[in-house]
Amino acid sequence: MDFKHHFSHHKPVLLKESIKNLITDKNGIYVDATFGGGGHSYAILKKLNKGATLIALDQDKESIKRNFIKDKRFHLFHNNFIHIRDILNKNRIEKVSGILADLGISSLQIDNPTRGFSNQFNCILDMRMNQESSYSAQNVLNECSKKELFHIFHEYGEFKNAKKIAEKILKKRFKKNITTTLDLISLFIIKGSFKKRKRFLARLFQSIRIKVNNEINIFKNLLLESSKMILPGGRIAVISYHSIEDRIAKYFFKKGILINKMNFEILPFRMIHKKVIKPTLKEIINNPRSRSARLRIAEKVNKK
Numbered sequence: 001m002d003f004k005h006h007f008s009h010h011k012p013v014l015l016k017e018s019i020k021n022l023i024t025d026k027n028g029i030y031v032d033a034t035f036g037g038g039g040h041s042y043a044i045l046k047k048l049n050k051g052a053t054l055i056a057l058d059q060d061k062e063s064i065k066r067n068f069i070k071d072k073r074f075h076l077f078h079n080n081f082i083h084i085r086d087i088l089n090k091n092r093i094e095k096v097s098g099i100l101a102d103l104g105i106s107s108l109q110i111d112n113p114t115r116g117f118s119n120q121f122n123c124i125l126d127m128r129m130n131q132e133s134s135y136s137a138q139n140v141l142n143e144c145s146k147k148e149l150f151h152i153f154h155e156y157g158e159f160k161n162a163k164k165i166a167e168k169i170l171k172k173r174f175k176k177n178i179t180t181t182l183d184l185i186s187l188f189i190i191k192g193s194f195k196k197r198k199r200f201l202a203r204l205f206q207s208i209r210i211k212v213n214n215e216i217n218i219f220k221n222l223l224l225e226s227s228k229m230i231l232p233g234g235r236i237a238v239i240s241y242h243s244i245e246d247r248i249a250k251y252f253f254k255k256g257i258l259i260n261k262m263n264f265e266i267l268p269f270r271m272i273h274k275k276v277i278k279p280t281l282k283e284i285i286n287n288p289r290s291r292s293a294r295l296r297i298a299e300k301v302n303k304k
């Protein structure tokens with residue numbers, strides 16, 4: 001199998017750093033919650049012994065179709081990781097040695113001109129990771145209330161002018177539904193540099209995508225489930241691409257806080273690195289999409 005050929009579409013990010021720290025038992029059961037192009041799964045399998053197991057999930061059927069890994073130890077499911085416990089239980093697994101979550105979208109998704117994830121192509125506003133879902137970016141832009149839109153742009157896009165952005169959308173859709181990426185982009189005239197415009201659009205698209213796929217709530221659920229499913233001494237590795245998710249992971253691992261309150265009597269995890277792990281300059285040059293990646297690894301400490 002030509003490893004490089006398969007990853008020409010999605011280069012796995014922080015690969016060595018995440019795998020090296022994730023595996024504590026070479027015979028254990030592991031979960032790759034976000035299979036994508038399979039880069040991390042492939043590397044995990046390379047490190048594991050014969051008797052080990054790797055369960056991988058992705059909610060995008062394109063990612064599943066492109067799977068190239070044929071290995072008896074490997075089991076891939078087309079599903080959302082919100083159902084992780086059900087999937088494991090159905091496979092008679094109660095506890096695992098480690099979970100990896102490489103959040104967000106893959107290059108396979110963003111570079112597809114029909115999926116609506118990128119502001120570089122004019123197409124229908126879709127942004128669903130799961131093609132079977134009935135809720136797309138069109139629903140967000142044409143149906144969410146002003147308050148909901150404000151929340152999306154304020155919380156997920158971290159825009160100071162979230163109210164103004166929401167108002168522009170409401171004004172436009174009053175006349176005609178917003179259906180394409182161009183409809184959306186043409187609402188905004190961003191003064192200033194090319195870089196500023198690029199950043200604005202990236203954040204705008206990202207915030208809508210987070211809402212479409214309910215990414216924050218589902219990620220919080222994964223953290224909570226992980227605290228129940230990982231064996232003491234086992235680990236969780238989270239790679240995030242924006243500060244909201246990184247902050248959630250950090251507070252959860254350090255303080256056990258998920259939704260403004262301490263969720264546990266005893267902290268379930270301890271961080272194995274004091275500082276967040278970032279890609280090296282070499283990795284960023286080789287793969288510019290890795291630049292915003294942040295890796296946090298935590299170890300399960302208590303038995304509950």
Ligand SMILES: C[S@@+](CC[C@H](N)C(=O)[O-])C[C@H]1O[C@@H](n2cnc3c(N)ncnc32)[C@H](O)[C@@H]1O
Nearest residue numbers: 012034036037038039040058059060080081102
């Ligand atoms: C950044 S990519 C993962 C790339 C992968 N680690 C690799 O090296 O090729 C994220 C993937 O996770 C999937 N994903 C995101 N959220 C998910 C969820 N809640 N459930 C299942 N899959 C999800 C996306 O569809 C996407 O394919």
